[in-house]
Amino acid sequence: MDAAGIDRALTRIAHELLEQRGAGESVALVGIRSRGDLLAQRLARKIQELPEGAGRPILMGALDITLYRDDVGLAAPQPAAPVIHATEVPFDVTGRRVVIVDDVLFTGRTVRAAMDALTDLGRPQAIELAVLVDRGHRELPIKANHIGKNIPTARRDRVQVRLLETDGADEVMVEEGRDAVDA
Amino acid sequence: MPWTRKDLLGLEPLSAEELRLVLDQVKAFKEVSTRSVKKVPALRGRTVVLCFLEPSTRTRASFELAAKRLSADILQVQPASSSLLKGESVVDTARNIEAMQVDAVVLRHNSSGIPVRVAQAIRPSVINAGDGSHEHPTQGLVDLFTILEKKGRIEGLNVLIVGDVLHSRVARSDFWGLSKLGAKVTFCGPPPLVPAAFEGFGARIATRLEDVLPEADVVIALRIQKERMEEQMIPSFRSYARLYGIDEAKLARAKPDVLIMHPGPVNRGVELAPEVADGPRSVILDQVTNGIAVRMAALFLTISAQEPAASSKPAAQTAAVSL
DSSP states (O other), rough: OOHHHHHHHHHHHHHHHHSSTTTTEEEEEEEEETTHHHHHHHHHHHHHHHHHTOOOOOOEEEEHHHEEEEEEEESSSSOOBBBOOOOOOOOOOTSEEEEEEEEEEESSSHHHHHHHHHHHHHOEEEEEEEEEEEEOOOOSOOOOOOOEEEOOTTTTTTEEEEOOOHSOOOOEEOOSSSSOHHH | OOOOSBBOOOOOOOHHHHHHHHHHHHHHHHHHSSSOOOOOOOOOOOOOEEOOOOOOSHHHHHHHHHHTTTTOOOEEGGGGGGGGTTOOHHHHHHHHTTTTTOOOEEEESSSSTHHHHHHHHOOOOEEEETTTTTTTTTHHHHHHHHHHHHHOOOOOOOEESSSOOOOOOHHHHHHHHHHHTOOEEEEEEEEGSOOOOGGTOOOOOEOOOOGGGOOOOEEEEOOOOOHHHHTSSSSSSHHHHHHBBHHHHHHHTTTTEEEEOOOOOBBTTTTTTTHHHHSSBOOOOHHHHHHHHHHHHHHHHHHSSSOOGGGGGGGHHHHHHHH
16 A cells, blocks of 8 residues: 555545534544654644535544553563653544544454543544554454455455654565464 | 553652653643543543552642542551551561552651662552652642742752752652752751751752842742750741741832742741741642642552562563563
């Protein structure tokens, strides 16, 4: 998946988000750090560029889910504390339809943690999920509402999303896993 | 650079980089206390023992809230109800607590160096909550974080620490943290209470408050402890207040944006006049608020940096690596 492919995928998701909302209804996007928050910002720009999205109120937030993970301290070969980034959701999520945005949907554990983090901030009317890539291999009953691209992978493969802002280029790469390494 | 220490025993052993890492993490933990649900599941299923063998109200309350906001379970050990009165050594008590499968021991003791010995003896994390006149690292971090939050930097600031430096573990932790991060530290107080030895570590020593107050960006007033009065180290509260107590008249010659700090509890009218303690330049209550976030960070970082329980034996570790 190259830069144009990522751009097309985000445009389509932006269209879908607008189609499912009434005229003038706000869009609340909460990205999972790090990269989901960047994708959420891009989605917000896309929405504003579309004719039906111009002037649409958009609420933005970013979640760090480290404190909600279920694998902290489990079998790390080099014991070290994870680095926590700020959670910034500067609007009240209660009563809103909130879209969680992430780069890759894999086991579903990150999304589970993000839903817990979000519901600790309030009681959203609904939580939706938008991802750039769905690579399969779910370990929890979680499904995305908006998917940029389905990429079939083997469980041991590594899917890497690189973005201009942090990695210098827009691309999605699948590296074939040599042995059973959990991504 | 990640955090890899299982214990937090003092600020002296930490590098500037480690201090900056902790202070950065405190910011993330402070946000948790602003939410409608002031709790994250990060330490769910972990047990933190609060072992305060010397009186403490705010530090113990602060650690208790910090542990609860991380979803840890807590066990309180107090001298009045513990076997320490029956002559058991602290290390033995700690080993027995360890045998109950706990994850962290927060320890306050009136002898310097006890937390270091306990940390060497047991696998759980040990956090020093004040040992004798040695260190009080979480209070030191509270002061660093509060200064950073209010001033935006630590490097290059003039920090004046006033009072009973000799007996103060807070003064020592503050000194190590501040000087590693590039602040200039001045100690000021009655000569018997301000050890000249600190000059060898790069601190400046002053006996006249009016000489050093005007240039200070931050003033940390230390508590005068009544028990020291019996040792005749200061003649009286009244004379101490006249020479070293900070009131509006003395502050008139200080920088208009000077921060007034105090680790608590304040002897009003001795270290600080009431109008200064409650005044616009006082950040004493911010220190208390920040204390919870600092202790959340300390508990989370140390417990997360432990050897995984299963891999504490070499054989199991090999298995974990070959995943």
